[in-house]
Amino acid sequence: MKALFSSLQLRDLNLKNRIVVSPMQQYSATDGIPGHWHLVHLGSRAVGGAGLIMTECTAVSPTAMCTINDVGIWNQDQVAAWKIITDFIHGQHAKAGIQLWHAGGKASSKHPKEGMLPLSVEEGGWLPMSASSTPINAHFPKAMTLEEISEVKEQFATAARNAVAAGFDTIELHAAHGYLLHQFYTPLTNKRNDQYGGSFENRTRLLIETVIEVRKVIPAGMPLLVRLSATDYSDDVNAWTMEESLKLAAILKDKGVDLITASGGGLVQVDQSIVKPGYQLHMATKIREAVQLSVGTVGMITDGQQANSIIENKEADLVVIAREHLRDPYFALHAALQLGETPDVPWQYARAF
Numbered sequence: 239m240k241a242l243f244s245s246l247q248l249r250d251l252n253l254k255n256r257i258v259v260s261p262m263q264q265y266s267a268t269d270g271i272p273g274h275w276h277l278v279h280l281g282s283r284a285v286g287g288a289g290l291i292m293t294e295c296t297a298v299s300p301t302a303m304c305t306i307n308d309v310g311i312w313n314q315d316q317v318a319a320w321k322i323i324t325d326f327i328h329g330q331h332a333k334a335g336i337q338l339w340h341a342g343g344k345a346s347s348k349h350p351k352e353g354m355l356p357l358s359v360e361e362g363g364w365l366p367m368s369a370s371s372t373p374i375n376a377h378f379p380k381a382m383t384l385e386e387i388s389e390v391k392e393q394f395a396t397a398a399r400n401a402v403a404a405g406f407d408t409i410e411l412h413a414a415h416g417y418l419l420h421q422f423y424t425p426l427t428n429k430r431n432d433q434y435g436g437s438f439e440n441r442t443r444l445l446i447e448t449v450i451e452v453r454k455v456i457p458a459g460m461p462l463l464v465r466l467s468a469t470d471y472s473d474d475v476n477a478w479t480m481e482e483s484l485k486l487a488a489i490l491k492d493k494g495v496d497l498i499t500a501s502g503g504g505l506v507q508v509d510q511s512i513v514k515p516g517y518q519l520h521m522a523t524k525i526r527e528a529v530q531l532s533v534g535t536v537g538m539i540t541d542g543q544q545a546n547s548i549i550e551n552k553e554a555d556l557v558v559i560a561r562e563h564l565r566d567p568y569f570a571l572h573a574a575l576q577l578g579e580t581p582d583v584p585w586q587y588a589r590a591f
C-alpha cells in the first residue's frame with residue numbers, strides 16, 4: 239500500500255489515510271451557525287476520500303470572529319448544527335476536526351466581498367483586542383487586560399467541551415496566521431511588559447495555558463492539534479524564529495499536543511517568490527525530527543505523487559491540503575487512482591470509478 243493511504247493513529251483516533259482537508263474560512267454563516275453551505279462543502283470533501291476533514295477557523299466567542307459571517311461554537315444552537323455535519327462525515331468513514339480560533343486584533347472586519355476592511359463600531363462592529371495595541375493591517379486593537387486573557391482561555395475550554403458534544407474527533411488550536419494566539423507569541427505584535435510579554439516564556443504563556451485548559455476538558459483519548467506560524471516571513475530582527483518554534487513544539491508536546499501543523503506568516507506580506515510546491519515542508523520536517531512529534535505540512539501540495547513522497551520519505555505525517563481541495567473535492571479518490579490504489583468510493587458513486 240502506498241504510504242499516503244496508510245492509516246495514522248493519534249491517541250484513540252485512527253485516520254484511514256494521511257490526507258487532510260485544511261481549514262478554509264467560508265464567510266457563509268449567520269449567527270455563527272454552520273448551515274447548508276458548510277454541510278455540502280465539508281460533506282463533499284468527506285465523500286471525496288480525505289481521512290480528516292477540518293472545519294474552517296471556528297470562533298470561541300462572538301468577538302473572536304473576523305467577520306459576522308464566520309462560524310462559531312460558543313452556544314448550543316451551533317453545537318446542534320455542527321452535529322449534523324460530523325454525523326455526515328462519520329457516515330463517509332472520515333473523521334471530523336474543528337479548528338478553534340480567536341481572531342484577536344484582526345477581529346471585526348467586513349466580508350471579503352466588501353474588501354475585508356475593518357468594520358467600525360458605528361457600522362455594527364466591535365473593538366478588536368490583541369496582545370498590544372500594535373496596529374495589524376488596518377486594525378487598531380486594544381491591549382488585553384489580564385482579566386480578558388483569562389476569559390479567552392475559558393472561552394477556548396468551553397468551545398472545546400462543545401466540540402466534543404458536537405461529535406468532533408479532534409481539535410486544532412489555531413495559533414497561526416496573525417490571529418490572537420500568534421499575536422501573543424510573536425514579538426511583532428506583542429509589546430507587553432507583564433507576564434504575557436517580553437521573554438519567550440512570557441510570549442508563549444497564553445498558548446501553553448490554553449493547551450492546558452483545553453486538554454483538561456477533552457477526553458484523554460482525543461488528540462489535540464496545534465497550527466503554528468513557524469515563521470513570521472518577516473525581515474524584522476525581532477520576528478519569531480524557527481528556533482523558537484522548535485522550543486515551543488517541545489513544550490507543547492510535553493503539555494499533551496499530539497500533532498503540529500507548520501504553517502507561516504499572517505502579519506506581514508509574504509514574498510510570493512518563495513511560494514512554490516511544498517514550500518513550508520522543511521519547517522514541519524525540522525519539528526518532526528527535533529521534537530519527535532507528529533507533524534502536518536501545508537502549502538502548495540497539489541498532486542498525489544508529491545503528497546505520497548512526503549509521507550513515504552517521513553518528512554511529515556499528514557499532508558494538509560487547502561486550495562487543491564477546492565478545485566477537486568475528490569482529490570483523495572483521484573490520488574488513489576493516480577497511485578494505483580483502490581479508491582474508497584461511496585457505494586452510490588461506484589459505477590463511475
Ligand SMILES: Cc1cc2nc3c(=O)[nH]c(=O)nc-3n(C[C@H](O)[C@H](O)[C@H](O)COP(=O)(O)O)c2cc1C
Pocket residue numbers: 260261262263264293294295337412414415465501536537538539558559560561562
Ligand atoms: C479560502 C481559504 C480560506 C482559508 N481559511 C483558513 C482557516 O480558516 N484557517 C487556517 O488555518 N487557514 C486557512 N487558510 C489557509 C489554508 O488552510 C492553507 O494553509 C493555505 O491555503 C496554504 O495551503 P494550500 O497551498 O494547499 O492552499 C485558508 C485558505 C484559503 C484558500
